[in-house]
Amino acid sequence: MTAREAQAAPATSPVPRPAVLGDYETAARGRLDGRVWDFVQGGAESERTVGDNRRAFSRVTLRPRVLVDVSHCDTGTELLGARLRTPLGIAPTAYHQLVHPEGEVATARGAGAAGALFVVSIYASHTLEDIAAAAAAPLWLQLYWLRRRDLLAELVGRAAAVGYRAIVLTVDAPRLGRRHRDARNGFAIGPGIRAANLDPAVMTAAHLPGTGRSALADHAAEAVDPSVTWSDLAWLRERSDLPLVLKGILTAQDAALAVRHGADAIVVSNHGGRQLDRTPATLDALAEVVDAVGGAVPVLLDGGVRGGTDAFAALALGARAVLLGRPALWGLAADGAAGVAGVLDLATEELAHTMALAGRPDLGSLDRSAVLLRAERR
Numbered sequence: 001m002t003a004r005e006a007q008a009a010p011a012t013s014p015v016p017r018p019a020v021l022g023d024y025e026t027a028a029r030g031r032l033d034g035r036v037w038d039f040v041q042g043g044a045e046s047e048r049t050v051g052d053n054r055r056a057f058s059r060v061t062l063r064p065r066v067l068v069d070v071s072h073c074d075t076g077t078e079l080l081g082a083r084l085r086t087p088l089g090i091a092p093t094a095y096h097q098l099v100h101p102e103g104e105v106a107t108a109r110g111a112g113a114a115g116a117l118f119v120v121s122i123y124a125s126h127t128l129e130d131i132a133a134a135a136a137a138p139l140w141l142q143l144y145w146l147r148r149r150d151l152l153a154e155l156v157g158r159a160a161a162v163g164y165r166a167i168v169l170t171v172d173a174p175r176l177g178r179r180h181r182d183a184r185n186g187f188a189i190g191p192g193i194r195a196a197n198l199d200p201a202v203m204t205a206a207h208l209p210g211t212g213r214s215a216l217a218d219h220a221a222e223a224v225d226p227s228v229t230w231s232d233l234a235w236l237r238e239r240s241d242l243p244l245v246l247k248g249i250l251t252a253q254d255a256a257l258a259v260r261h262g263a264d265a266i267v268v269s270n271h272g273g274r275q276l277d278r279t280p281a282t283l284d285a286l287a288e289v290v291d292a293v294g295g296a297v298p299v300l301l302d303g304g305v306r307g308g309t310d311a312f313a314a315l316a317l318g319a320r321a322v323l324l325g326r327p328a329l330w331g332l333a334a335d336g337a338a339g340v341a342g343v344l345d346l347a348t349e350e351l352a353h354t355m356a357l358a359g360r361p362d363l364g365s366l367d368r369s370a371v372l373l374r375a376e377r378r
């Protein structure tokens with residue numbers, strides 16, 4: 001083999017390692033059925049918010065400091081009492097078996113290899129117990145507030161029993177967003193895949209292209225209780241000692257209410273643009289929420305994070321950690337557990353690289369002075 005051939009196809013690494021997260025996206029697209037791809041990539045209505053999440057990151061300008069010792073850059077952090085190797089984690093996304101047969105079990109292995117947090121969706125396609133058995137890093141369980149409170153109580157009990165470290169209540173989905181791609185596709189979850197932790201009796205029948213309906217939206221309408229308010233949080237609190245995280249907060253008002261009602265952390269999120277279209281980009285909402293919280297609890301962000309420099313910007317603006325939704329699914333679709341670990345490792349390496357060149361060798365040295373948003377540029 002010539003040196004050039006060896007470079008093109010190293011014998012030890014048959015799957016070429018992507019250079020950027022977008023390469024995982026390309027690989028995933030080539031592997032997934034068009035309707036599954038639309039479900040993963042799509043958003044609500046005009047999908048303006050999906051794009052705005054990305055555009056907000058492209059407006060960030062970095063303000064590097066120089067002559068700082070960056071021979072070692074530490075991406076480690078602490079979150080709700082757990083040490084993490086990286087502030088990048090995996091956002092909850094439904095039905096991982098749609099993109100890979102090993103589903104959430106592979107995702108848990110990948111997150112464990114990267115030392116990253118994995119937030120497991122209530123719509124996981126494996127049981128909480130099987131996912132926990134595969135995990136080597138902290139797991140949190142995400143819930144929607146089900147009409148069947150008996151099921152909610154059972155889920156929080158099972159999660160605590162197998163070591164999940166927090167409950168994440170998603171508060172931006174009293175009903176599912178109007179996702180035109182899924183409605184046009186008559187999207188439904190394929191045979192053999194199910195929400196393994198939910199009672200099959202609450203699931204709707206399959207839908208077909210041409211019905212103009214999404215089976216997921218119909219199912220959510222049946223299963224999720226849209227009447228829940230702040231005062232109901234106490235009910236959940238009484239049933240679990242685990243920290244309670246609220247996901248889907250975009251305003252100072254709701255951030256203040258979350259703290260007042262005892263939330264242990266907040267995720268600034270617009271659900272990746274899949275719920276209410278035309279909400280602010282999460283990066284644009286972050287500072288308002290961080291200011292309202294005033295350090296009382298950690299604030300996380302998700303939506304449009306596509307690499308370490310995006311994470312750097314969010315961390316500088318006050319996020320304690322940053323979650324990846326679609327990119328984790330791209331990694332899983334492309335290469336199972338190795339792909340999930342690859343996505344997290346790549347983004348973490350990019351973060352460490354940006355920290356070095358920006359003269360911020362650890363996350364504690366990152367603050368708002370490290371970034372300018374374009375609107376503020378002088």
Ligand SMILES: Cc1cc2nc3c(=O)[nH]c(=O)nc-3n(C[C@H](O)[C@H](O)[C@H](O)COP(=O)(O)O)c2cc1C
Pocket residue numbers: 039040041053091092093094121122123142170247269270271272273274302303304305323324325326327
């Ligand atoms: C395919 C898919 C399924 C999702 N399922 C859930 C879910 O079950 N629960 C939830 O709270 N959020 C869910 N989300 C939203 C993510 O948790 C997260 O907010 C969003 O994906 C972040 O944006 P990003 O994909 O641009 O990183 C889902 C997102 C996607 C793309």
Ligand SMILES: CCCCC(=O)C(=O)O
Pocket residue numbers: 094123173176216217219220271274
């Ligand atoms: C009924 C499944 C909802 C999953 C979800 O939250 C999403 O697709 O964004």
